[in-house]
Amino acid sequence: MFDFDNALIVRLLDLAGIGVFALSGALMAVRLRQTLVTASFFALLTGVGGGSVRDLLIGAPVFWVQDEAISVVCIAIALIVWSTPERWWQGRLLEWADAVGLAAYSVFGTAKAMAWGVPPMPALLMGVITGCVGGIIRDVLAGVPSIIVRPEIYVTAAALASGLFLLLLWLGVGTPFAAVIGAIAGFALRGAAIRWSLALPAYRDPKTGA
Amino acid sequence: MFDFDNALIVRLLDLAGIGVFALSGALMAVRLRQTLVTASFFALLTGVGGGSVRDLLIGAPVFWVQDEAISVVCIAIALIVWSTPERWWQGRLLEWADAVGLAAYSVFGTAKAMAWGVPPMPALLMGVITGCVGGIIRDVLAGVPSIIVRPEIYVTAAALASGLFLLLLWLGVGTPFAAVIGAIAGFALRGAAIRWSLALPAYRDPKTGA
């Protein structure tokens, strides 16, 4: 049997989501040739944006406002990105960091919503919001088209992570196992979308087939 | 005399607003050739976005988080749009659906704010926010210019709906009648703007007249 500590798994998913989203925000600011301060602001808003919206919607205190460590971590990540050669961070790293954050944060968001008594369907949506809103904020701040309307799968991967997590819980699987499986499945789908530009069936007109 | 049930009228305005905004969000996702899951996410954020911002601002619990039916309706609307021929939804349907949502949601937002003890002027603004923010979120997500800066009347129609509702209440007209008249007036103004590109006097320089 798996003997994970539930609280630890959930905390790690949370920090993984915050950290890699903060990284993707800092990378965006560096590409825009902004100062260290602006890079820290991007790291923070991208890192905590999705979770902040989730907490506001479910009526929880916003998680990073009283917990000083979280903003310090976001700023430290910005500092690391800013003081290292850009080629370390080149290629598709931003996309892969975003994929890890998406999967981890979606599962975590659903788990937190359920802990606050939100019913399953809105809890699933809270997971998707937690996973997607940070990236949307980053893209809107940067003035680039929001990641969720690019041709590849994005929101769907977040929904898979949250939905599989809920399904496994409902089937009686333990929380840590369900969380890890859900996050891995969401990451795999998003990763496949990045790697092979994989697309699930998008809308095609039943009549014209276009 | 009219014998409407106040609560029923308000509930119907609310559902009309959610439903048609969800429809306009799903149509946008379909035009962007997104998957069913992304279309559902667009439908949800467009449908509940304005009301969520209103509820956060007035300090009310966010209406759809504990009420599972609302997210189910948004997803069902996305499913219907996604599984039907696109030509059913062609032409200006998105704009007209948006116009109905704008008018209904603006009146409903003002009524809800007043029920929470908000004074008239901010209550009017809550109506405008409720009516306009869903469409703004949809447009920002889709990466198109926000509907409120197009040349035709938009915010003004929302303000007319909310303002007329408040004025009629102040004149002693019953809530259901005031609500219906306000919503019809707002819809008529927005409809005229769509149909004839009608514009109220926009800013003209007093000196140059341009």
Add this chain to the structure above:
Amino acid sequence: MFDFDNALIVRLLDLAGIGVFALSGALMAVRLRQTLVTASFFALLTGVGGGSVRDLLIGAPVFWVQDEAISVVCIAIALIVWSTPERWWQGRLLEWADAVGLAAYSVFGTAKAMAWGVPPMPALLMGVITGCVGGIIRDVLAGVPSIIVRPEIYVTAAALASGLFLLLLWLGVGTPFAAVIGAIAGFALRGAAIRWSLALPAYRDPKTGA
């Protein structure tokens, strides 16, 4: 010794931030040739946007919802801008109004967050959010690139205002004096960025120097 009334200084910083941001929002709407109603909506959202996000994040009641005077002031500013010749408002006035709002609002946001028991680092970030979010909302509504990604210093000036305010408090300087010094420093940095396109060291690749 300075004998300022703390509450008065803080209230004036607050109103200065709201007023000049409302002005910058109304000017944007006028440039887009919108109606008076839309200009009022822009003035309101730009004027109260940053403070609203701050209040939601720290769990305070949103400041303008019960205080009718604030929305009346925003609408009055829109009315003044709308009924005067555009050349009165030409040149870089929008940028300078925004600079005053940025500095005043950043210090005020940090002071309010601390009054609500937020620790220093998140309180600094609340100041930056209070100062920057109104302008971001204005730019997103207008469909122009967000001000924080233009080449000149912007977020950094907000962080300087908030950070210097916190530093001076920590050094034992009285609140009103620390607030005024912080706001002046932030305004000076932003003003220098506008006047001379001054830029603090932005990201340069340690390897390539580009």
